[in-house]
Amino acid sequence: MSLHQSTVVEAALRFLDSEGLDQLTMRRLGAALNVHGGALYRHFPNKETLLDAVADKIVEDMGAPLPEVPWPDQVQLLAERLRAALLRHRDGARVVAGTFAPGANTIIGSDLTIQVLCRAGFPPAQAGWVTFSLFYYVLGHAIEEQAQLRLPTDDDWRDRTERLDVQVSPQYEVALDSLSGTDPGERFAYGLQIFVTGLRHIQKPPAAEADTSGTGTSGTEPLESPRQEQGR
Amino acid sequence: MSLHQSTVVEAALRFLDSEGLDQLTMRRLGAALNVHGGALYRHFPNKETLLDAVADKIVEDMGAPLPEVPWPDQVQLLAERLRAALLRHRDGARVVAGTFAPGANTIIGSDLTIQVLCRAGFPPAQAGWVTFSLFYYVLGHAIEEQAQLRLPTDDDWRDRTERLDVQVSPQYEVALDSLSGTDPGERFAYGLQIFVTGLRHIQKPPAAEADTSGTGTSGTEPLESPRQEQGR
DNA sequence: ACCTGAACACCGTTCAAGT
DNA sequence: ACCTGAACACCGTTCAAGT
Numbered sequence: 104m105s106l107h108q109s110t111v112v113e114a115a116l117r118f119l120d121s122e123g124l125d126q127l128t129m130r131r132l133g134a135a136l137n138v139h140g141g142a143l144y145r146h147f148p149n150k151e152t153l154l155d156a157v158a159d160k161i162v163e164d165m166g167a168p169l170p171e172v173p174w175p176d177q178v179q180l181l182a183e184r185l186r187a188a189l190l191r192h193r194d195g196a197r198v199v200a201g202t203f204a205p206g207a208n209t210i211i212g213s214d215l216t217i218q219v220l221c222r223a224g225f226p227p228a229q230a231g232w233v234t235f236s237l238f239y240y241v242l243g244h245a246i247e248e249q250a251q252l253r254l255p256t257d258d259d260w261r262d263r264t265e266r267l268d269v270q271v272s273p274q275y276e277v278a279l280d281s282l283s284g285t286d287p288g289e290r291f292a293y294g295l296q297i298f299v300t301g302l303r304h305i306q307k308p309p310a311a312e313a314d315t316s317g318t319g320t321s322g323t324e325p326l327e328s329p330r331q332e333q334g335r
Numbered sequence: 336m337s338l339h340q341s342t343v344v345e346a347a348l349r350f351l352d353s354e355g356l357d358q359l360t361m362r363r364l365g366a367a368l369n370v371h372g373g374a375l376y377r378h379f380p381n382k383e384t385l386l387d388a389v390a391d392k393i394v395e396d397m398g399a400p401l402p403e404v405p406w407p408d409q410v411q412l413l414a415e416r417l418r419a420a421l422l423r424h425r426d427g428a429r430v431v432a433g434t435f436a437p438g439a440n441t442i443i444g445s446d447l448t449i450q451v452l453c454r455a456g457f458p459p460a461q462a463g464w465v466t467f468s469l470f471y472y473v474l475g476h477a478i479e480e481q482a483q484l485r486l487p488t489d490d491d492w493r494d495r496t497e498r499l500d501v502q503v504s505p506q507y508e509v510a511l512d513s514l515s516g517t518d519p520g521e522r523f524a525y526g527l528q529i530f531v532t533g534l535r536h537i538q539k540p541p542a543a544e545a546d547t548s549g550t551g552t553s554g555t556e557p558l559e560s561p562r563q564e565q566g567r
Numbered sequence: 568a569c570c571t572g573a574a575c576a577c578c579g580t581t582c583a584a585g586t
Numbered sequence: 587a588c589c590t591g592a593a594c595a596c597c598g599t600t601c602a603a604g605t
Binding site for chain 1: 432435436437438439442443445446449450453459460461462463464465466467468470471472474475476478479482486492495496499500501503504505506507509510511513514517522525526528529530531532533534536537
Binding site for chain 1: 569571572573
């Protein structure tokens with residue numbers, strides 16, 4: 104039974120789901136494949152490379168074609184697609200965050216995002232910065248979300264704060280209660296909307312329509328010449 | 336020569352600066368203090384707790400009083416303050432990212448940010464979500480920035496992409512070149528400006544803009560970091 | 568070509584024993 | 587009270603030897 108890279112990656116993903124990243128050692132992953140730990144080094148030069156491959160597998164369908172909707176919706180969709188991919192496997196966000204060398208799927212996803220932004224009128228350089236900013240936001244949110252999945256619920260923030268002798272404001276108390284009480288998806292969408300709103304107004308300075316809240320369905324977006332003036 | 340927690344934390348910070356997080360083991364940190372590794376367990380129950388203390392030391396002056404400028408500038412300032420704190424020590428961002436239990440200074444900084452946003456008109460719950468979103472952005476950016484500090488420069492993204500047989504768009508190429516070529520501070524400020532712009536438009540739909548200071552919802556509460564009783 | 572078995576150089580953590 | 591010395595149960599990684 105000779106192993107292939109894809110077999111190992113798939114086993115790692117299953118191991119992740121059932122045991123978590125902290126338990127994932129070369130020896131134990133090997134055992135899950137009925138093989139000694141050292142045998143994995145026939146297929147990957149080291150653990151980091153193996154995890155890089157796992158990370159790229161996690162984001163494998165980031166490059167799927169996008170519906171033809173206005174660019175802010177496309178950006179929103181890409182962010183939600185990434186979040187869904189990260190949450191699909193236990194500790195998925197942490198695995199992806201630990202990646203140093205981006206894999207093929209990561210590149211494809213970034214490229215797609217950059218192209219959406221360029222079509223929206225952003226110069227390529229800024230499109231790249233925006234893409235990474237968005238990536239950080241989604242990743243950070245997903246890491247936090249998955250971290251709270253395996254925290255002891257018997258110890259809430261109030262106990263910890265008291266133990267530290269820190270006086271907090273009443274607003275802080277409400278805010279923290281809301282953090283543990285509300286749907287992570289809702290919180291994610293809220294922050295995402297802020298970002299996309301900022302994006303719309305940076306690209307196209309405050310003019311025209313007043314769209315208070317709700318998903319940004321700004322009108323048609325033709326291909327425009329990349330012109331942008333950056334304040335600040 | 337009896338050690339105190341603060342002595343250990345300071346030594347850890349110095350060790351971090353000179354050797355980096357990957358080299359920071361209990362044995363080696365002990366050696367830097369002329370002590371065996373096991374001796375550190377007199378002062379910290381485990382390595383994680385020690386690193387939590389280091390992380391909280393890194394963000395220690397997040398709660399300093401803010402100048403009385405419009406709230407978007409205060410938010411911007413807080414983000415830049417956090418970034419500066421994370422970059423002050425080698426791998427500072429990674430250390431803070433690894434923290435699970437927030438320390439006193441983390442709480443104080445969050446509270447201050449939440450208060451700024453509440454005074455700007457955000458409900459406490461949303462203020463909390465925004466604070467965390469901002470935190471993720473700053474942290475993610477800083478991690479990336481510090482990661483690139485110790486990467487081999489002989490291997491650029493173009494080589495890696497070719498090795499993976501991925502076809503990328505010309506915009507992607509420009510974007511990636513710009514990522515490695517431009518000042519990280521500028522990229523950070525750009526993303527931050529997008530976020531703050533979004534914030535302004537979410538809180539106050541495109542209406543009149545003016546009235547810089549004191550836009551409190553109702554009363555005039557003092558802008559202060561919460562007090563902290565001595566303890567440690 | 569692929570895996571076993573065993574080793575190397577480490578880890579974090581614990582704990583009797585010293586001082 | 588604090589530290590030493592030594593151990594325990596692991597790591598990632600390497601590599602001769604087997605098949």
